[in-house]
Amino acid sequence: MKIKKFRYEMEIISPTVVTSGNNINGFELIYDRRNDKVYVMNIMKLIKNSRRYIDAFFTFDYNSRDFRLENKLKEIGINNYLNYVKYELSLNGTSFKPNSIKEITKTSGKPYIPGSTIKGAIRSSLTRVLNRENDYKISLDETARRSNEIRNPEKQADNKAEERIFGSPNNSPFRLLRISDTETKDYSDLELYDVKVMNICNNRVKWYTRSGNVDNIEGATSIYVEAFKEGTILKGQLSQGFFETFKNINIAKREIESIDTVEGIVNKIRNDIDLYIDKEIEFYSNYHVDELVSFYRKLKSMQQQLRPNEFIIQIGFSTGYLPKTVVRNIDSRFIIKLQQIYRGRIYNDLFPKTRKIIIKNGKIYKPLGWVKIRLIES
Known part of the structure; x- marks a missing residue:
């Protein structure tokens, strides 16, 4: 039985952090x-x-x-x-x-990125490529009808959707995809960043404060995070355990549901991210946020110049709803169901209507969490 093994190198494109859940006071x-x-x-x-x-x-x-x-x-x-x-x-x-500062995840006092975070982002991207979002919407609909009876209905909707698409966890193709934590890095690879919440109100860009939304960035509430800075390289291991073996046996029994999902992942992720970048360019163009239109156009150009073993993806803290959901087409009916599950924390006119953005020198800088991953076969 052959296990396909890769080393991966992750390059930070925009400041990236997976928070520990703790604050540095x-x-x-x-x-x-x-x-x-x-x-x-x-x-x-x-x-x-x-x-x-x-x-x-x-x-x-x-x-x-x-x-x-x-x-x-x-x-x-x-x-x-x-x-x-x-x-x-x-x-x-x-x-x-x-x-206070939101603390980056550390082990033995040193910062790193968990493999589970990387796998989660890859998993969402590969699931979107299957174009099975109707399964998610059906699960969302079923959960919304029973949302008052269920604890953590949003998690329940995700779990039910995954069962519809892949069957039980034992049958999921993602059990064949294993991604290690990155190596730990030095504190010199971190910087401190000021993150603020951009909100769209009446088709205009506003900035969140605890007392309401304001026009000027300086008056907005700051979320301080320690994050890996641009250009940092992190390394780890990725393996596709017994992929070829499972692919060629027990197909009639559907031993591993949709096993092809984890085959040729680089091109699939690139195609998915290409669509996502286009949507972000459209979003920021609509609201004349030129700095972020420019960022995503540069990211698009970078995407087109990737080597065959490279892909770009967004991971970690404050990357928002879109990179994590398997749904590409968010319509009004979908928003209504989300409102039922999230107890009214979602607006009818636009979803998602907020973005968390890094601010530098009083100006819009970059979104968080964009990385380039290179796979090197061992």
């Missing part, structure tokens, strides 16, 4: 405006080495808008705070107002 951070950096402090080292810090720790008002860790450390005589830095994040045009 403001009291763990020092903002060095002069050097355009944010220092993540080793609080445990401070506690271990400084009795003065332990005594003062419980007196600090961490909720105060004026709280600055560096000032508090100086007040208690700790002037050499750089000795307690765990790592630093460069800003490079990011406007930072001391706040």
Whole structure:
């Protein structure tokens, strides 16, 4: 039985992050405006080495808008705070107002991208290529009728749709596709980014704040994330376990449903992403967001120049609904069913109507999560 094995190399095209679910709190951070950096402090080292810090720790008002860790450390005589830095994040045009930061996923303290995230993005793309979105819509319809009786109805709809398309999990072709986590990287491969939510209101671009939507980017609510910066290369392993064997036996019994789904994945993903890029160009053109029209046109050009073993895909935090769904054609009926499942958090006029965008130097920069993956047969 032959297992097809590949090494993969992932190049970051736009800042990319899979968050850990934790925040790095403001009291763990020092903002060095002069050097355009944010220092993540080793609080445990401070506690271990400084009795003065332990005594003062419980007196600090961490909720105060004026709280600055560096000032508090100086007040208690700790002037050499750089000795307690765990790592630093460069800003490079990011406007930072001391706040919490969404933490990237780490193992043994080092950042990486989980294989499950990469596989999830590939899985969605390959499923879209099957053009079986009616199966998803039927499952969505069935779930919507029972949404008040079901816990996590959105997850239930996804699970039911997958069963309609691939049968039980044991029969899914994706069990043959295995993708490892990437190698870990150094902190120097990370930067700090300011992410803001673009919202379309009455056919105009607005920016989300907790009190409403505003016209100016500067007034919008910031979500700070540490993410892999452009040009970073991450490596891992991909295998298609016993693909040829399963393909040639038990076909009549449908041992592996739609096994061809995981064959020739590079071209399939490229075709799917080509359609997605076209839709994003159309979306941003409609609302005159020239910076992002330009970004996606460059991405389209990059897509056309790929080598036969390369593809582009979007992964990770704040990439939105479209890269994760198997549905390409979102119509009004589909939106109504989503409203029933998501309890009214979806608007009739446009879905999805929001995008999370990186802001640099007060201007629109890039969307998150675009990567190029190269497969190298072992």
